[in-house]
Amino acid sequence: MKTRLAILGAGRIGQVHARAIASNDSAELAAVYDPVEAAVQSVVNRFGGNPASIDEIAQDRSIDAVILCTPTDLHADQIELFAKNGKAIFCEKPIDLDAARVRACLDVVTKTNTNLMVGFNRRFDPHFMALKAAIDNGQIGTPEMGVIISRDPAAPPADYIKRSGGIFRDMMIHDIDMAVFLMGSLPESIMANGSVLTDPDIANLGDFDSASAILSWKDGRQVTISNSRRAVYGYDQRIEVHGSDGMVQAHNERPVNIEIANQTGYQTAPLHDFFMTRYVAAYANEIDAFISMITGDKPDIPTGQDGLNALVIADCAVQSAERGEAVKIPL
Amino acid sequence: MKTRLAILGAGRIGQVHARAIASNDSAELAAVYDPVEAAVQSVVNRFGGNPASIDEIAQDRSIDAVILCTPTDLHADQIELFAKNGKAIFCEKPIDLDAARVRACLDVVTKTNTNLMVGFNRRFDPHFMALKAAIDNGQIGTPEMGVIISRDPAAPPADYIKRSGGIFRDMMIHDIDMAVFLMGSLPESIMANGSVLTDPDIANLGDFDSASAILSWKDGRQVTISNSRRAVYGYDQRIEVHGSDGMVQAHNERPVNIEIANQTGYQTAPLHDFFMTRYVAAYANEIDAFISMITGDKPDIPTGQDGLNALVIADCAVQSAERGEAVKIPL
């Protein structure tokens, strides 16, 4: 018997997940919901399943799990709905931009004993997985100092920024989650700084486009993060962790491995220009992990609590940048 | 209407092609043939289609094309059969180890006006495609000198070697095809050298495990090739082309991009250990090109003549290695 999944939200990321389900030998796409009918039909034609309403999906006992690719402000309500209907749930991050709302939602998840996975896709990137494995295998001794550099090709549209929660909750939150994931425990405090360097309109929206942070752990470990919303050479995503016996670095993934030499020197291609091409393997791996969890395996997945942790730390980053002081993390 | 394809030979490479068909939105797997029934069933279960005999496939007018993953000594007969039955044909290389037999087969292909594509998968590798595009875009000026390094992780089993036609026809033939493909015309002569360095049993089979060659073109261009059947660090595949205005190199593809530094230095992972993991994208791309050809596009594909050319040059390499002299290529 194949695991049967429903997808809510048939946009860009919903389609990526639909393809992953169709390629997974032990799963099938059972149902697709989206307010835009044409979007539903396109997914169904390519990857199978039937159009369905949210309620139909919730009531259909043959459906094991749902994948929520809906707008952020619907996530918490939908998690609660499907939790009460016994579905395993994969939810794109964040659960909500308000930590209190997330906590309430997670209470429901806990009470209903629901399997909830949050879409921190980078944990499933092959390069970062190899980096994590190198740490876990003791190849760098005790991890101590981390450096995370993360730059987007270009800022998202103003409409997106308005609803995003700001650079710390929308962008740095991924790096914060990676720091927690790689260090294996929660930091004690954070110092953060934000500014606007790429586009004054972002300041008008009350947000930053450039940000730095230092996370520090009780035992003295430290991770620095550097973010920019604009990198003309592509989607720049690097992590390194330094430890007592060595260091491990994840370099950027390159679309092609050719190098051209001419009178001006040696050239390699720009980086991926979009997170969805950069993280193709990560998206497929995370859905495979979700399906594997539903069937009873115990993969190491980002939970609702992981989502909450990263949000709370991002909230502290916001406060630190406002106040110009280290903020103790209430976790 | 989707293009309907049949696969003959449900082994390792047949399965790869079946997956490519299943992932192509404009194609579907119609039929699968293999003398081993379980192999057929496994492919059908995962990728669709029905079990069928060779004759049933040949007679089924709803089937547009066949993919031949059968043993080499059956290729030429099967090509002729399906050519006469109006199918487009994808045939894994080589068409035959005997150039005369290939020529006779290609006569049938020509007379029946058949679309025949030969499986020189490397032409579809993203890195080598980018290298070819760089040349075609004039980024290195006129291409002049090529260097191709190609090493297998380990020699194939004795049984395979016996039927392989030898290192020049089985292994170097890929590099020869790439040289012709990248230089855009046929070389005039070849000097080659072979020896046994990795395993004396290979000498007992009358073959070499290490080989070098210099191809030279009438206008003075030169390509050197270096082959070994054993590389403990993985499947090593590099090409560079030097021209009047620069050079382009295709570096090896790495499974992961992490680097670990410790007291002994900096380490990166070994290369892919298998050609099928190394050329995942190439296999998918070549089937996509084949499907696109069937539907009327004119992709740049390796033809039966390309297969014959590479074989004739490989034959000349065998002679050159025997005689210790340059051999003029009769093409």
Add this chain to the structure above:
Amino acid sequence: MKTRLAILGAGRIGQVHARAIASNDSAELAAVYDPVEAAVQSVVNRFGGNPASIDEIAQDRSIDAVILCTPTDLHADQIELFAKNGKAIFCEKPIDLDAARVRACLDVVTKTNTNLMVGFNRRFDPHFMALKAAIDNGQIGTPEMGVIISRDPAAPPADYIKRSGGIFRDMMIHDIDMAVFLMGSLPESIMANGSVLTDPDIANLGDFDSASAILSWKDGRQVTISNSRRAVYGYDQRIEVHGSDGMVQAHNERPVNIEIANQTGYQTAPLHDFFMTRYVAAYANEIDAFISMITGDKPDIPTGQDGLNALVIADCAVQSAERGEAVKIPL
């Protein structure tokens, strides 16, 4: 007429500078002072000049300039002495660990119109010079975000640490100077964090061995710094600057460019294990620049004010790490 220089302090770094003078066609080593006579004799034998006392050097009107490689606590007095005697002065950093003492000393330098250069050798490293030139040539547009990673192979001895002023004034000060140098202006504030991760004895001395900082400029530019006193893979010194039109990185210099591949993967050698082998070219270049300044050129050199600036910022880093808040830089 060659420029005539005296060296005070014939230890490790004094010998490096003596060799640079001997290799400079327009300079000669005139005199050498050190309390240890054998050290003086060794330098004189290899690089020329005569033994002399401090006073003799100060009084010798044929001597144009002095190079101070003496202990830090003597620097300020000696600068004042030689300034009053009309010598050009090269002083190893820092001028003093106390900013007030530095200010007083610089007053004398100004009043006597003395040419004073401070030994921030990294500004003369060929790689960092190329990085600076790339910025100045507009190759990355407006520089905005910097990331500096700087790790020593091993912590210095306890005796050194005691007199060093601590990790911020002894080690991070180099990175602070590079940040100021590359950004081209002074930061407005700093957030810093320190901890002990490599050796508890360092905590007993009241110092840190691991430190991070975020420098921020009034216009929103930000530089993060990550320091560790222990890197088992060598002396790790990397800088990158990200700007509106691109990014420039200085990778580590490698002693040799070989790479070895075997069953465990690809290996390159560890980094330099000592700052004096890493910065061979930088030390020679800085002395050449000093000599060129004496003879009337206007090379871009680190001045006494640059030395003071870096020290004041390092002092602010100490305060920030103590108080857990951003500290405004009083410059």
Add this chain to the structure above:
Amino acid sequence: MKTRLAILGAGRIGQVHARAIASNDSAELAAVYDPVEAAVQSVVNRFGGNPASIDEIAQDRSIDAVILCTPTDLHADQIELFAKNGKAIFCEKPIDLDAARVRACLDVVTKTNTNLMVGFNRRFDPHFMALKAAIDNGQIGTPEMGVIISRDPAAPPADYIKRSGGIFRDMMIHDIDMAVFLMGSLPESIMANGSVLTDPDIANLGDFDSASAILSWKDGRQVTISNSRRAVYGYDQRIEVHGSDGMVQAHNERPVNIEIANQTGYQTAPLHDFFMTRYVAAYANEIDAFISMITGDKPDIPTGQDGLNALVIADCAVQSAERGEAVKIPL
């Protein structure tokens, strides 16, 4: 007592060697000869020694050794002269373009028991030395297949080419010597190919500008060489040796380690544009080895026989390219 050396030929390379002598603590420049008096004076002013005639140098018993940077057609006679006068001799390659003349000269060297070193500078390059050490330390097991790529930035002037002996004796001879040096024994035969691709004038001079070769050893080992007289991206010098347990590569040395990323991708600088900047360390190391040999050490140096071997193999390459067949090497 310092070793006293004389330099004959005060041109470009003579000056490089004079600097190396001046920088060697156990040697001094005693005399300089050149038909151009101003050249002699310039060297003497910068690095010491006295002007002297060839005979004066030969007769001066205080002079231990000579360094011959004179035109090639004078080398053999001068070697014989100084051998008979008991000097240790360093001679820039080649001893002569005629193997018979070299043999006669080496007879004199042998009979007079003279220490003769030939200037195959690449054996002293730090990167190639590390590559050789990796082989000798067993890091790649038994070396089996070599690939040498060697490209000059631009062809030398016509006058030089006329007297050079042609691309095989002038340029590929360096790669041949490296192949012999790295493999540790002489090859049995060579296949070579030459053509003119960069400048038709070179054909008019009866020479090639592009050449390839396969050297093969009796035990089956093979080395391929690819040469071009024109590389717009600089002086390209790479060697790799593949063995039973791995491979070692010497990558190009880069003048600076910075990388710039912008909209068109990532750029690194061109290679060195001149062999004298590329091989700075090699030139210094070879003179140090020569001086060390004079003082009784037994450094591993290229001898007169090594010079003869490379020349004889280059002669065979010329014949192979003419005849289109493998040529057995008469050594």
